[in-house]
Structure formats: structure tokens, C-alpha cells
Amino acid sequence: MTTGKSTIIYTLTDEAPLLATYSLLPIIRTFTAQAGVDVVESDISVATRILAEFPDSLTDEQKVPDNLAALGQLTQDPSANIIKLPNISASVPQLQAAIRELQSRGYKIPDLPEDPKTDEEKAILKSYSKVLGSAVNPVLREGNSDRRAPASIKRFARKHPHSMGEWSMASRSHVAHMTHGDFYHGEKSMTLEAARDVKMELIGKSGKTTVLKSKVSLKAGEIIDSMFMSKKALCEFYETQFEDARKTGVMLSLHVKATMMKVSHPIVFGHAVKIFYKEAFAKHGALFEELGVNVNNGLVNLYEKIDTLPSTKKEEIIRDLHACHEHRPALAMVDSAKGISNLHAPNDVIVDASMPAMIRIGGKMWDANGKPQDTKAVIPESTFARIYQEVINFCKTNGNFDPTTMGTVPNVGLMAQKAEEYGSHDKTFEITEDGVANIVDLATGEVLLTQNVEQGDIWRMCQVKDAPIRDWVKLAVTRARNSGMPAVFWLDPYRPHEAELIKKVETYLKDHDTKGLDIQIMSQVRAMRYTLERVIRGLDTISVTGNILRDYLTDLFPIMELGTSAKMLSIVPLMAGGGMYETGAGGSAPKHVKQLVEENHLRWDSLGEFLALAVSLEDMGIKTGNNKAKVLAKTLDDATGKLLDNNKSPSPKTGELDNRGSHFYLAMYWAQELAAQKDDAELAAKFAPLAKHLTENEQKIADELKSVQGNAVDIGGYFLADPVKVSAVMRPSATLNKALELVKG
Ligand SMILES: NC(=O)C1=CN([C@@H]2O[C@H](COP(=O)(O)OP(=O)(O)OC[C@H]3O[C@@H](n4cnc5c(N)ncnc54)[C@H](OP(=O)(O)O)[C@@H]3O)[C@@H](O)[C@H]2O)C=CC1
Ligand SMILES: O=C(O)CCC(=O)C(=O)O
Ligand SMILES: [Mg+2]
Secondary structure (H helix, E strand, O other): OOOOOOEEEEEEOOHHHHHHHHHHHHHHHHHHHHHOOEEEEEEOOHHHHHHHHOHHHOOOOOOOOOHHHHHHHHOOOOOOEEEEOOOOOEOHHHHHHHHHHHHHOOOOOOOOOOOOOOHHHHHHHHHHHOOOEOOOHHHHOOEOEEEEOOHHHHHHHHHOOOOOOOOOOOOOOEEEOOOOOOOOOOOEEEEOOOOEEEEEEEEEOOOOEEEEEEEEEEOOOOEEEEEEEOHHHHHHHHHHHHHHHHHHOOEEEEOEOOOOOOOHHHHHHHHHHHHHOHHHHHHHHHHHHHHOOOHHHOHHHHHHHHOOOOHHHHHHHHHHHHHHHHHOOOEOEEEHHHOEEOOOOHHHOEHHHHHHHHHHOOOEEEOOOOOEEEEEEEOOOHHHHHHHHHHHHHHHHHOOOOOOOOOOOOEEEOOOOOOHHHHOHHHEEEOOOOEEEEEEEOOOOOEEEEEEEOOOOEEEEEEEOHHHHHHHHHHHHHHHHHHOOOEEEEOOOOOHHHHHHHHHHHHHHOOOOOOOOOEEEEOHHHHHHHHHHHHOOOOOOEEEEOHHHHHHHHHHHHHHHHOOHHHOEEEEEEOOOOEEEEEOOOOOOHHHHHHHHHHOOOOOOOHHHHHHHHHHHHHHHHHHOOHHHHHHHHHHHHHHHHHHHOOOOOOOOOOOOOHHHHHHHHHHHHHHHHHHOOOOHHHHHHHHHHHHHHHHOHHHHHHHHHHOOOOOOOOOOOOOOOHHHHHHHHOOOHHHHHHHHOOOO
């Protein structure tokens, strides 16, 4: 993909952010066009990514380009300027639903093969696996992560705090994680002195050698890890924890990241379902096997599969499933009204969002009666689960966080080039036979890292390259210098991978002027405690972390500090020189689509988009000498401030100002700021009529936007909504639409 110097790529994604884009993008373009900046769409929705995999199944009109691959290439271009909105990282049930929707709309794409046998089926599955789980972000994140709450947003949150639940000393909520046999336990790690090609192989007890990955090319200076999760230890852990919850009468919840960890965590999730419903699986296991039940995709898969059975058999199985509940603890619910529990689908319990939501409301989740209850939060992998227990301990002792006084915790995250666990899917395997799992040098046959594994264990290799580590250290020093905040590297010397990282961090810190800076290295739990002690004293601390903690902490702290991770500035300075601006630190908020379709109210907050656009324009202004772009950036920031001060953010309640209304106010304030500024007379003259018109018609437009709310709307699809229908729904104010035309020409 080649783009002009004055081009911003704006991604079209899924769910709430995509709906919001239909309203916001026409406004953005009205403004940027006057600075000669083109805002070009790139559709990377899950539906489009599916279609791009199967050109041969489509008619010429239906064919779509592989936009994600093109964007991936663009990240290597120093002039890249990409605004990336959150997208669905599809679980298997979501992928199946998207495929069904596309097929029903006349796209002759193949079904998702569940148990591929022929070469053709295997090839189809390979294509679909490119769309499965977190398939977008790892391709685009060719830089490390800089996520923070801008000072103006933090000030606003202090002045207008969101609600927080009460924490009690008597809370029974806690985190349960494994204490042996998990990835943390037996990890091995090394730094490569020279480049090598390696393979991953399993030497079975029977003597048979299976090559699981024939070649991974490693660069000099790269850190590699070999780690596994024991199936036996995991299942024992579940048994113990489920029984403990039952005996002590506390509710049970499960938290995984099956989207990012798309190979390992569905397996981890599936074992929980099988252990929870152990007796039903013991009785009907053979039939489930025959039916191809795969509870790695949640209980929903089992219900779907037994639907094909005669009703008496189906009812017997449902009775047996229900009977299991009698000697199991109560389960946390995702939707108690519909009876959807935590074990229903792995994409409903995504740990980075679900744990902070629980902590924010005082350590509670919802039970089957829709009542908040204390919970045993099961997060099997101990490596990072421990940070949540530390937060819980802290809240139990100190009470809930106070958004009016708490300090801020920005993050500098090691993320580039598929760093660490989040880049390990293609090197993760479920072991088929007891034996030895080796990473072997292809040229010399030398075994670099070895593990004794058993059938059912999950074995993986992680990588992190040297250049991203250097860049990460540099970014941390820069952020510490620019912000004046202390920076803490959350690194655990007892974990082999992090011990290797610490050596590099200590070396690369010497490349920088760190005089006067407070930079420390602490293990996760200590770092959390240290940071929280500062947080409650109103002090700010940069967390400098690896990829998983980047993900966890950039939901956790914003949700405590700002009420949502949507209000984060999320910059990815691309290592090749360009910039990617993610909008917020959260996801695509599926609940919001439901509300729009049922009640024509979109509560999605586009603040993340406003913040990202301002930094994207500013960067373009600086890099290309486009002064008008700089003026647009400055006035957009001021307009955003005004929008917050005047409380024009979307309300969650139908009938009140929503996403569309807040876009209107942004347009009005932005036009007013442009009309009033003195740096560019041409822009002032161009936007004065719009400012006047919108100001005069404020009430009329607000009324037009509000009057449509309350009734169900048709957007013509979920994964592939009809652009004409969505546009009509998202742009219901004729007065606003006409006003935007005033600036054209
Ligand atoms: N960068 C990316 O591309 C990311 C993608 N994802 C993907 O997003 C999907 C949903 O993930 P999930 O774990 O549910 O997390 P989300 O962050 O999407 O949603 C959790 C809750 O956060 C609140 N929220 C998030 N963003 C906004 C916003 N802009 N405005 C208002 N509220 C917001 C909403 O709360 P309320 O309903 O109370 O208003 C929402 O229900 C998944 O497919 C996941 O894989 C997840 C994270 C990042
Ligand atoms: O890509 C994904 O699936 C999620 C990304 C995410 O949660 C994050 O980066 O904060
Ligand atoms: Mg996240």
C-alpha cells in the first residue's frame, strides 16, 4: 500500500466503533479536507477479513482486497499514519456466526471445518485460522505501546468522578491461580548470541519424533522461552478450586484471554467446562465425541451439538448437566436474564476487561438472580494473575480507589513484532504423547531448551527480538523524562524470561541519559504494591511492562481512574518511523450494538477517537510541515476539552445524549475553535459559517438526534451491516448533515 504524505488511514472495524465511525468520519473529513489531509478508509472488519481469504469462492463484485496485509506493509513506511479502532478478535463461535451471516447474504464461502480430514478442509481451516482470535493487532503493532490518560482527561475525571463500588474488609473475593505445573513453574529461557534457525519437536516415549514446527528463524540477541502447562496439574487445580468454592459457599468465575492466547486459552477454558460438568462428561463422553463437541469453544458448543439429537436424549443430557450444578459452586453470570454463565463462551470473560470491572464495583460479579456477589476469580496461569490478588488485598485494606484523588499509571509496553506470549500462537501445541519437547538448532542438532511433557500438556515457545527491547527501554526513558514521573520496570528476576530481560534493560539503560530520573526494576507483585501505595497518595507512576501486563494494566488503571479504558491515549510509535494511533485501550463493546438495535441509542464514547485523531494530525503537521494540520490538532484538543467540560459525552441511558449527539457537539466546538483561532486566517474564515450555523441550530440538531431514540432499528446485519442502513441510522439529523456541506469546496 502506498499512501500520500498527507494521508491518514482510518480503519473500519466492527461492532460499536464501526457504528460510531458512520457518524464521526463524515465530520472528520469535513475538517481535515481543509488542511489537504485525506482520510482514507481501510476495512479490516472480521467479515471483510474472512472474505479476503476466499477470493475463489466469490464473484468479481464480491471480491475484497486483503487490507490487513496492506496495512501490515504500510507499518514499514516511515510516513505511515494509521488510526486503528478496536476490532473483534473472534472466538470460534463468533467466527461461525460471521460465516453463517455472510453465507446467508449470498457469499459462497466454505463452512468452518471442525475436524478437517481432507487436504482441502485443512487448507480451509488454515485460511480461517488467519482470521481467528487476535489477528489484527499483532500484524499492525510494529512498535511498542505508549498508553496514558492525557492530563486534561485526568483533570476532568477528578472533577467529575465516575461511581465506584464499596470494598469491604469482609469481602470474600479473591484470585485463585495455579501454584505448580503452570507456564510460570517450569519456564526456561535463553538469549541467543547469534542468529539460528530452530525447530520444535516432540520425542515421544514410544521413540517417535514429531516435528511440530519445522523452522523458526531467530535473530542474534533474541530471547526465547520454552514453557508448558501440565494438563494434570490444571485439572487438579480446577477440582480443588471448584470444591473449595462449593464448600465455602463463594461464587465462582473464570477469566482467560482466549482471544489473544487463541491456541492455549481455549484449551484451558475447555478443561474448566469438562471438570465442572465432570459427571455429565463421564456419562455422555462417547456421544459428545461422536457429535464433535468441543467445549474449548464454551458450553454453547455443547448445546448447539446436542440440538441435533432426538428430544428425549437431548433432555436427558440437559438434565445431567443441570444435576452437576448440585455439587458445584454457583457460577458468575454474563447475562443472568438469559441464563448465560461464565462457562458459556470464552469471548465473554476476557480477563483484561472482566477483572477490572469486578474490582471497580467492590469485588463483585453477577449471580443467576442478577445480584452482585463476592467471587473466587479463577485465573489459572499464575504469572500475571498475582497482580489482581495484590489489588484485591489493597482494596480490602484501603477501601475502593477514589477517582478524585488517585494518581495516574501510564504504561510503556513491550509489544513490537509479536513480543512474548502474545506472539506465540504459531508455536503453541497440545502435546499428543508423553515425552520430551525440544527446541533444536536446525544446523547443528543442538538442543537449546528441553521440557519433559505429558499427553495433554500445552507447550509453547515465545520470542522477543532485541530491537524492540532497545526501543522499549528508549521509550520508557523518554516518557520518564517528558513526564517527570518515576518509571518502574515490572520484571521478576525469579522468572527466567524476565531475568534475561532484566540483563538487557540494565545494559540498554546505559545508552541513555538517565540523570535525575527515577527508574527502578521490581517484580510484578512488588511493583503493583509500590504503584498502589503511590496511587492512593495522588502520585503518578509509569508502569514499564511486557506485553501481557501492558494489556492488563491499560484496562485496570483507566477503569479505576477514568471509569473506562475508552478515554486513553494509545500511541504506537512504529519502529520504522511512522505512527499508529489506537483509539482507547478497550475493545469493541458488543453490548452497545444490542442497545442501538433495540433502542436506537449508541452509548459508545468516541473520546479515544478524538484523542487519537488529534495526535495523528499533530504528527502529520510536524512531519510534513503542514501548519493547517497542526492548527486542526490544537483546535480539536481544545474542542475535546470543551466537550468534556460541558458534559457532552454520551450517556448510557436511552433518551439522553448519545454517541451521535456527542459527535455533533465535537463538530460545533471544533468549528468554533477554528473560527476563533488566529494562527490560520484561511481556516478561520472557512469554518466561521459552520460555527455560526451549528451554534444557531444547536437545539434543533440536538432535538433531531434525540427524537429518533427509543425504537428498534434495522442495520441489515451484525458482522456485515448494510452501509446505507447504518449511515441512515447514524446520521439522522438533516440539519447537521446539511451544515457540514457548508464547508465543502
Ligand atoms: N484494540 C482492540 O482491537 C481490542 C479488541 N478487543 C475485542 O473487543 C471485543 C469486546 O471485548 P470486551 O472484553 O468485551 O471489552 P470491551 O472493552 O469492548 O467492553 C467492556 C466494556 O467496556 C466499556 N467500554 C469499552 N469501550 C468503550 C467506549 N468506547 N465507550 C463506552 N464504553 C466502553 C463498555 O462498558 P459499558 O457497557 O458498561 O458501557 C463495555 O461493555 C472482543 O472481541 C475483544 O477481542 C478487546 C480489547 C482491545
Ligand atoms: O487484540 C486483541 O484481541 C486485544 C487487544 C487488547 O486487549 C489490548 O491491546 O489492550
Ligand atoms: Mg486489552
